Amino acid sequence: MADEKSTVVREPTKNPNMPLSWRKETKPHRFCPGCGHAMALKALGEVVDELGILDRVLYGCDIGCSLLSWDFFNFDSVQTHHGRTIPVVVGAKRARPETIGIAYMGDGGGYAIGAQHLVNAAQRGDQITAILANNTLYAMTGGQLAPTTLPGQKTGTTPYGREVRKTGSPLQGPELVAAIAPAGAYVARGTVGEYQQLKGYLKKALRNQMEGRGFSFVEVLSTCPTNWRTNAKDTWAFLQGEMARYFKVGELRVPEPAAPGEEE
């Protein structure tokens, strides 16, 4: 990863080493130190570069921390309302099908306030790529319970830990989408802890759309040290430990026949 020498202050003008899709005028980005969004977005930018689709992308971001990416990229972008990124991107895709529609959101946007949009876009097989960052809570509003909060996890609205009996178990988003999406869907769960694997998933998800196969969905296990109140070591441990144990990383749906380039 690019940031292993994190103690070195990077000078943006010197050796930016950023994807073309990254907009250097808006860097350094606005996310908190240690936030997983930056990693997921970096992977996305690199994949868009590699696929050469910069001019075809319409990138939509949600409310919540993901909105901080509204001017993150060098491709056309629109920031929407909480949970409503999928319908905006679906509307654009339906109206101009040559568009590569990317809907980027958090777990609150995709699994709670906008769950109906995720479910129905998946069920209709809308040819967009939805990317959802799962950090187990509502980060921008101060760390409240999300559908993805782990059992026993303390949040702003579960100060004594999430009680499954009262508020249910963490939602398994990719499993839900995989169960309902028609043929041609690509569904995977990646993690910012496995960068190259995540990039591969994102690339397949975009290829799936480019080839007109169906709905593509990638959940990204992400980090929120600010609201988890964790240091670097504990952040990493929570991501790779508790989260990865509950949310299994891997591909859930790969369209048949396999998309070209899938072997990589």
Next chain:
Amino acid sequence: MKEVVRKGCTVFSDHGPAFGWDGGLLRKGGRVIKETQLTGEYGAVLEKEQRSFMTGNEVVAWAALAAEADFMYGYPITPQNEIMHYWSRLAPHFGRGFLQTEDEMAAGFAMLGGALVGKKTFCATAGPGNILMQEPIAMAEMMQIPGVWIIQQRGGPSTATVIYSQQELRLTTAGGNGEGLRIVYSTASHQELFEYTIKAFNRAWQYRFPTFVLGDGYQAKLREAVTLFRPAAKGWTLIPAEPLVRGPGIPALDREPVHLRNTFNIEEELYARLEEQLAAYERLTPEVVEWEVEVGPETEVLLVAHGIVARAAKQAQKMLNQQGQKVGYFRPITVRPFPGTALRQAVGANPNLRLLVVESAYGQLLSMVKAELYGLTNPIDTLLKPGVGVTAEEIVATVTKRAPKEVCHGG
């Protein structure tokens, strides 16, 4: 006795409104679009002007077609459903699109997505659907993404009736969490539904504020005669849609990438944006407002109504004048922006004039009228029937009860 004032593009004859585009303004921003190539059995329909007998919902679908709308995103709710039915039947024959979404919010936000990439999009809804629709409309307002909404008002609040009301006036003109920067036409006939729907598309893409045709369940469901035509056949210029994102060129190489947002970091940043928008709205107001008025120096009672109730008011005016009463008539066609100056002019010259505000709501139009007449002392009577229709006879009876002597000594 009466001075008849007509404004804007609607000229009323005895046979209903005939349309004349106020050309200069519309040509300014647009170019003449070549006529749509119509094919097959449907091609003949708009080939030339056609007199038809149909429901208002069907009229709206034809109007959207004539206006060269590209895409409708819809969700079922009575009484607007047949707009979707007719549109989805027509659309494939003309290369237009339709998507039935999972709810009104999705329909509204999908409209915005379509408009962003340069397509003319629209939707129709009513009642609780109109409530949900306010969320995407608020975003459209903030970001000035064009779109046309057809509202066929039903009874309220809540589920109420699927039939009729004028109770969505306030929601449609001032819903959302902002300043209600919208253009809202309140129609009174099928001919107006056809012509103002076409006009709404032009206004929306000219000014980029959310634009509405405010109908109701009666207009949606009743059948009456209407003349359908292609705008080009009348010399009307259609304003083309242009992409707000995904325009020509490669972002970052040929051009700057487009970054659109509706969130601001600090109060002053938002305020600066709103000041611009409010100024733009103030500028468009005199260009957009439309009304009908019949008033003279001898007028004693001025009937004020909008939408289909204005038809009853007009009929009542005729009946009362035949009885020798001196009754005038004012109808806002744009209920947002409201033709306040025109109303004030109609009323202000005559301190003895008494108003009778008539509506199928409990004071939604009334509050607009009062706000516009602030400072004047003319008495205002009301006939407010939320959720039910109003007949000309009821209006006549209301006026007769108070007139003529009460009017003279009142106030």
